[in-house]
């Protein structure tokens with residue numbers, strides 16, 4: 001006898017046809033982990049990132065397709081959407097490309113850093129989402145997933161530029177969900193807290209490994225990329241009438257953006 005309370009697996013629009021996802025920022029960290037998990041769940045995946053060497057290795061490992069593209073480029077995204085939609089339906093877009101630059105206080109923050117974070121996190125997500133929305137709608141069961149951050153929900157000293165960008169990126173998700181009511185497209189926000197990946201902090205601290213490591217020093221089990229990928233894939237694999245509007249995920253040792261237990 002089957003247990004009716006058990007969630008059935010995600011159903012493709014045409015039975016027997018795999019669901020197909022596009023994952024941006026796929027060359028490392030949460031993006032790469034999401035590609036791996038979606039492939040393990042039987043999805044077809046298009047992995048998107050700027051670095052061809054890493055993408056090629058991920059594609060060889062997982063069987064994902066790879067498209068080298070920069071989400072901050074109109075031309076790249078136009079080419080990306082043409083290549084992907086030419087190859088079949090698109091059921092999910094995982095907007096993972098993003099990042100932080102610097103930890104300067106508001107008073108000393110460089111306008112170029114703030115601009116770069118807005119370009120990548122906000123306009124990058126907007127550009128790719130706009131480009132894929134027609135295909136997601138046409139699939140009959142589309143998902144726009146926006147990977148924000150707990151920085152989209154609160155602030156902390158030195159976080160101003162990143163926090164501002166993530167708050168703005170979040171409002172793409174919240175507004176789009178209102179605008180798409182009644183359509184077969186879910187809009188999902190996943191907002192992770194402290195996640196130890198090989199690159200997030202290193203990029204933020206402009207390559208200073210000691211400073212990057214200090215963020216996690218003494219913290220008992222920060223999240224890892226696969227923890228967040230697990231959350232992302234869980235939201236995507238709910239029955240399609242279930243829209244997880246927002247999932248906030250932190251390590252147990254972190255209770256807020258400013259309170260972290262350290263040994």
Ligand code: 8X3
Pocket residue numbers: 148149150151159162192193194195257
């Ligand atoms: C990363 C979380 O705390 O560095 O998105 O802003 S935090």
